[in-house]
Amino acid sequence: MIRIDHLTHVYPGSRKTAPRTAISDLSLQVGDGEFAILSGPNGSGKSTLFRILCGLALPSSGTVHIGGFDLFTQAAKVRTILGVVFQSPAVDKHLSVAENLRIHADLYGLRGAEFSRRRDEALGWTDLADRLDQQVATLSGGLARQVELAKVLMTDPKVLLLDEPTTGLDPVSRRNFLDALHRLQKSRGMTVLMTSHVFAEADDVDRVAIMREGVLLAYDTPAALKAMIGTEMVVVQAKDTEGLAARLRSEMGLAVRCIGDEVRLEETENGESLPLLEKILDRYRPEVLSISIKQPGLDDVFVHVTSRAVPDHALALDLRRTGS
Template sequence: MIRIEALTHVYPGGRRQPPRTAVADLTLHIPEGRFTILSGPNGSGKSTLFRILCGLARPSRGRVLVAGRDLLADPAAARARMGVVFQSPAVDKHLSVQENLSIHAALYGLTGAAFRARLDEALGWTDLDGRLGDRVDTLSGGLARQVELAKCLLTRPRLLLLDEPTTGLDPASRRSFLSALTRLRRERGMTVLMTSHIFSEAEDVDSVAIMANGRLLAHDTPQALRARLNTDVLVIDSPEPDTLVERLRADLGVTAIRHGDELRVDEPPGHTDAVALLERVLKDYRPLVRGITVKQPALEDVFIHVTAEARAARSGATPQETAA
């Protein structure tokens, strides 16, 4: 459904600012009917890639195909096959739910009986029954997001692009929204590409793509990504993380990746397992430990690991020296 080939986008520099490469030689293929989450740190290039896929920015070079249509050569045909939910609301909060949906449908030539049939179809999965006459600004954040998604579904898109759509939603609304996406993808055979910083949202999707500094670092199923860390992960919360990183490296030969005040060890040295290392850390470095746990690797751990490796490869340093 989406084929991105050697895509590069460079923002031109100015008098005081050099050119900046936001996307660098990125190749990514997403088959039809897949639910893929795109993740990465701030400044990774996700937003630029999303703008290119929506047709809002033209890349410096490369090729993008959407449902077999060249997005750059025939943008109207490619965009006709997609629906987009932006991070910022794209509904008029002063209008009712019905009015927002009617205006959007009219832009696509849907009126009368055709619109009513599509409306019933688009609202079938929502909790908006009985709320069509309500102004959008009277709805909860979760219901307002449902209006955004229902608006996109009126045109029966084959591809749905969503830019951090759960931002600001409470946990219950977030779960409901994601369940709806999964069900819609399964029932309608849609391809879904969604950006997200919340790794728990990616645990049950078909694939996860991780970007950093404009490059694709990994793209695989959640299970395959977690399998990259084939041991338990030791997570240490420390009041002096830099000091503890150096002590672990000098005394035990342990590579700890720093992430905020937390240290993660996913490759204990030699034949030491995570539990034995935990006991050693508590015995020898107790004043530098505020909290400590051993857990099975999650996608967040994979994300921290691969982004630290990428920074280390660029700088020539070790992962613990480059992780933040």
């Protein structure tokens, strides 16, 4: 439903700055009815990609198709199937919930009984039924986000783009919003692409894409991404992180990495970790502050993938061929 082929975007330089490549030869696909999350550190190109997908910017090269339509030559047709929830609020806080919904419906030509039907359907999952006459400025962050999503759902989009929609929400509001989004996505069969830097939001989606410095480093299912760094890993906190890591490499021949104040032995399978943990403790107990065995999460995948050198992205190419 979303197909991006060899997309590149370069911001032009000036007298004082050199041109900057925000997206470099990016290709990925999101299938019909899939829920995908796009993540990456600040400056990874997520915002630029989102602006291009929304039709707010033209890339330097490459193509984008949404619902089979060329985004750049058939933009009007794309808009008929596309819904967008921006990171910054796109509702008028000085108007009521009902007034915001009415204005959005007018922009799409929804009137009369059809408007009432779609409005009621879009509000069905929300906590807004008794707040239609309430000014949006008086709502909590979670309820204001519900207004945003209800507004978009009125137009019955086949493809929904969301740019970090849970930013600023408390944990309960975030969970409620995401639960509702997943239910709606499944019941309506929508294709969803959402940017996020919170990996707890990515465990239940179909695919996760990780970018850094404009390059797609990985794109696959959450389970496949976790399997990249083994089923378990040994994590050590030491008095001298770099010193212990060097000794584990030279004296035990272990492939370890330093991540912050941790020494990590990744890419181990079930049954391998405990013997390694015992050997490390046997040799280096005085140097160890703590040691544990943990299952890798998507946050570990993110650290693992983004800490690799960007030019060495054969992994991303393999995943694009097999996972898209």
